[in-house]
Amino acid sequence: MTDDSGSIRERGSAALDRLVDATAAERITISLASLLFAIIVGAVLVFVSGFVADCADPFIYLPGLGYGCYNPLEVYWTMLTGSFGSMTVIGQTLLQTTLLLFTGLSVAVAFRAGLFNIGTQGQMVLGALATALVVLELAAYVPDNAIGMVIVLSTGVIVGAIVGGFWGMIPGLMKAYANAHEVITTIMLNFVAIGIAFWLVQVHVGDLTTDSVQTETVPAVARFPATISGSRFSVIALIGALLVAAGIYLLYTRTVIGYDLRTSGIQETAAEYGGVNAKRNIVTSMTLSGVLGGIAGAIYVMMVQYRWQAGIPPLGFDGIAVSILAGNNPVGVIPAALLFGSLKTGSVAVDLSLGVPGELVEVLRGLIILFIAMPEFFRMIGKRFGYGNGSVATDGGEAQ
């Protein structure tokens, strides 16, 4: 009974290996191609939905089909101007980018170790709640000035990191010592985390004077100072996120610890032979992943929402897309997070000015993940158009 599970891990890791170890050029090509295909499929979806939707001035008439409301090119153009067109929206884009950097890095850190952490969302939600509660308490005891702000903000981030890390450690322990598949456990822990947080806030620690499930609003001393007017974005948080990305890159490329973390998840047996405590390293990787998810939650409370409120956006799931798009490379996460940050911000403009539902971004997110999951698809296309190389034959990919 136990032997099977062991071999499943090896096999699952082989699949992850392919994703992680593809050459950089290949990875970037696949990411860009996936992005392109997702945009094309999204454009078709938008175009077709235009014929179902009602609107005052349609942009096209097709005989037999009727009036089409949405012009895909206009949608994507609006998305671009809506995310970079003014200082305010640039602020919003960078705000989303900052959060996505943390959730994307959270997923990437686990992926690097051959572990698929779908639980970033739950780690973020609990980290955010812990941060909100602690800074609400702490703010009363610190001076209302820059020193007080430094104390509160750094404490808030640390608390979020600890709680997120704890919640990430649980699936790590389950994986290392009970061989429970981390994909299943992290999904389940998301629901548990969100349920517990909701219940705590609704019944015990929330602002009981309102009907909405939320905590009280944190005071100014617990808010990241806004950099751009009209947006809550703070460049301090962004710089922090970039430093963390660089730090993780160095950890994995320049240190022995990083090397051990990576091999422990992917080649547990080999790592053990090499005298590494692979089980402990699996727990460490998942904890580190949770820490980053928790920090995302802390930043969310102290820079975006200024309180914990039920229905935190699915930044953890966006993080999966960011990490996969980046080839799980901590440096690649930076442009990927910027891309998703602009998609999320731009979708607001698309919704407001063109009436195309903002959920479009969620569809695009799913499509990007789907296309990246099938590199073979692009190899087949490449082969058909004569760009194939020798590796296609050994992969046995035969166009059907």
Place this chain on the structure above:
Amino acid sequence: MNAPSLTRRQGLVIGVILFGLLTLGLIIDGGRQLISDVTGVLSVSYLTSAIRLTVPIAFAAMGGIFAEKTGVINIGLEGLLIIGAFGAVASLYALSATPIGANIWLAFVLAILASTFVALLFAIVCIEFKADQIIAGLAVWLIALGFAPFASIIIWSRTSSPSVGTFSTVSIPGLAALPSIGPLFEATPPVFLLALAVPFSWYLLNRTTFGMWIEASGEDPKSLDTAGVDVRKVRYAGVLLSGVYCGIGGAGLALNTGQFVGSGDTMIDGRGWIGLTAYLIGNYNPVGAFLASFLFAGLDALQLQLQQIAGYDVSSTLVEIIPYVAVLVVLTFVGRTRMPSAAGEHYESDE
């Protein structure tokens, strides 16, 4: 052969659930009074509502078994349920504008086709393009989670549909007239479909050649190939079956309430994931998966009834996380679920 571990698992699940209920009893005021009210709530009407809530979970669970037994792990069950539910309501809404009229059975079939079509795409992605099944399954869920509210806004200008009509209750002549247990035989068609699907699925898996192929495709595809059976086709069949089952489950849920709700996690609200936990706890046995689904749905119904009848302020949130906690406990302490040994692997025929 799975019998001993099945019983142990289910024993444990019951233990976890009882523990959860006990905790609830301590958390809310008047816990002792609650215990007696719980027994008062357990009636035939409770059972019927529990069975109704079982429909989407159990269908998703059985669908998941078929896919995974052939070797394709389908964690997109939640997404397929969403497509089924949305497809049913959207079809019924669209049909009412055509000369055909709002034919609920036609809408039901269209919803199943929609879900099966998405499952087919998933199968192509996994089998032809050798995608990572976990990531592709996740993508199916995320796409459905975005697409259903997107399309709802396009059609109805908001994330939820208006009421479109529901399945009417069917009663089995004779049995429905029985004293006290009669109401159990008055239900909507999806409930009866579930009653048929559980033994059918068990029979299909355990007593037919096709069932043997499914087993072999997930356990030892090489031998199956050697025996002259096309592993690819068997895997396609398994994934398509999961699409059909999820279509029935999702459409059954939506056509019971007569409305599609697309806000938040949509009206499916994690039932696909609970289905996944149900078949893990039921150890890939359709009957076990059904029992686990019924237990989880029964808990949900219990919480609803307690609030309605006894006027308790039971935290629905805490009741809702019990299935997830249960599966975590099972995976961690009872031992590994025995996955088909070739699940998640691509199979390359030598020919």
